[in-house]
Amino acid sequence: MEEAKVKIPDNEYYQKLEEYINEVKHMPGTLINVLHKAQGIFGYLPVEVQSFIADKLGVPYSKVYGVVTFYNFFSMEPRGKYVVNICMGTACYVKGADRVVEYFKQKLGIDEGETTEDGLFTLTSARCFGACGLAPVLMVNEDVYGHVDRDKVSEIIKKYKEKEKNE
């Protein structure tokens, strides 16, 4: 094998990731677990992190890139602190999910896939979360909100803005 191209940067994030990789390296099929972990640590998966992983796991970079781009969960762009994910599944759609997207666009002044300038919110849509009994549904990071209407959109945005102020 060639000499490692990527040096371990003197950075606790990379160290944390490498420790994890060493733990799970021997198990088959761990690439996705490693990517989950890495995104947890870095918040997203920039090219440098991907090549670091490829190197440490001894798999081609193209494979890592292929997997990252395949799954909706992984992002190569930095995202806001709070990712607003609106369900566009059929059950939510009949209950007005597209209007919910519009409310957010208006309130945040961004389009789908974009992040607010203060880095607080990213707006995205997703497929069914399996919480359809609450339609229309959205998730902000791991919190689920149901029966969302215009008022609730304002409330949600306010809640996270306040949370931010208090931190």
Added chain:
Amino acid sequence: MSVVTKYVLFGIDDNTLQAGARRVEEEFKRELKNAGLDDEIKVVETGSMGIIQKGVVILVEPDDIYYTEVTIDDVKEIVNEHLLKGRPVQRLKFDGKVDKSVVSFRESAQEIKKQNRVVLSNSGVIDPENIEEYIAVNGYEALAKAVTEKKPEDIVEEIKESGLRGRGGAGFPTGLKWSFTAPLDKKPKYLVCNADEGEPGTFKDRLIMEGDPHKLIEGMAIAAYAIGAEKGYIYIRGEYKLSIERTEKAIEDARKYGILGENIFGSGFDFDIEIKIGAGAYVCGEETALLNSLEGGRGNPRVKPPFPGQVGLWDQPTVVNNVETLANVPSIILNGHDWYREMGTEDSKGTKVYTILGHVNNPGLIEVEMGTTLRDIIYKYAGGVKGNFKCALVGGAAGAFIGKEMLDVKMDYDHLGKYKAVLGSGAILVMNQTACIVDMLKNTLAFFKHESCGKCTPCRIGNVHLYNMLDDITKAKGKEEYINNMLTLAESMQQSSLCALGQSAYLVIESATRYFEDEILEHIERKVCPQNVCEMK
């Protein structure tokens, strides 16, 4: 030590959590303590009780009284009046203040109890985080019986005889599937539980895992014994945090009790389970894509044959089954195939779990016998339609529309098949007169377009074309030939796509044009959306 005289069961699911179930529960415990009742009355968390959109739901047993929309402020009253003095709080009871002009909730509450529960028998009744409660309701007896008294061939035969068919969508006979893998000598073999549940409008597997994870584990262990697998995986979608948590705990507890691990029940049979978490792609629910994803790669489907039963995970023989399918197994082994065959229709035995949503009065989860009509499901169990029934999308995005004329169709694999519809995952989305069929179709195609994995051309390109035509129609740019073009294109996709994702568009488009051609033509010829939903500009 005092004896427990009553249980207060909290239905815990996303709905009730959101409504503040945990806070109400805390308050309950506090009040019980204040009243000196905490030894005598036990507060238990269970899974969903099948009553949805009614806030925090609790059930007092053995009194059999459901309370809904319970808030912190109500707790004291329930404790003082009902639990101390034996006088149920009428205003919170599930049968109170209901619009009697629709179907009364009272009836629905009874219907919930009337449901024939096999898969959901313990859901909402026992504490899913307590293995002893599962054992107390005959849990793991079927596994003990299987591994100590029966040969693997007997189990395969029993499941074959029961008539159980796969609940993941395709309805493939489960015993037959197992019989392809069981006799193979190649080792190791794997058992994979498909808990990716991505079909829009479906959350039955989630509620099974949240409400009764041990039943799934028991079903998996029995299946593994039958096919000769020592290792099992549960592939759960990442969004299902509570399912992951509860299933993880159930696996750990089962290990502690010697129910998973080596030499189970002293039989010499070894089996263990690992949870794998998905990363968000609908196509990963397709069994061969799921295997690729389990191996850590892109979740593209594989070409079949060879089938996973022969060449599966890491090229080893692998059986992939859905959560609900596996959750049926313990009861069949315990009660025998004759018992199971008494439920259902000629070709579809047992029960089916449905999620029923959209414009109905009581959206939620039900388990009823195979063959129950769509009309009964909607009007008896889901409390009827809000407004006028227009149609139902049955089976999720990969399903088909069913119009008024077909409300009395028996819901099972073969009856629906005759009408170019499918049971699929069991999602029933009811729409009233306000829904626009073109808009719904466009939403479905947007989904397929986005989720197509791109491996084969008909699906990758076809779904884009279908979407564009529908988009045109909603913008008053539709052309007359579009209806025919869509049908021809979707049909050729059905014939030439590699996996069922690309094959699915045909059913929704065909059914939509069959029932609602006039409505689509209004959009195209007169440039109006009768429901005033589409932009039309």
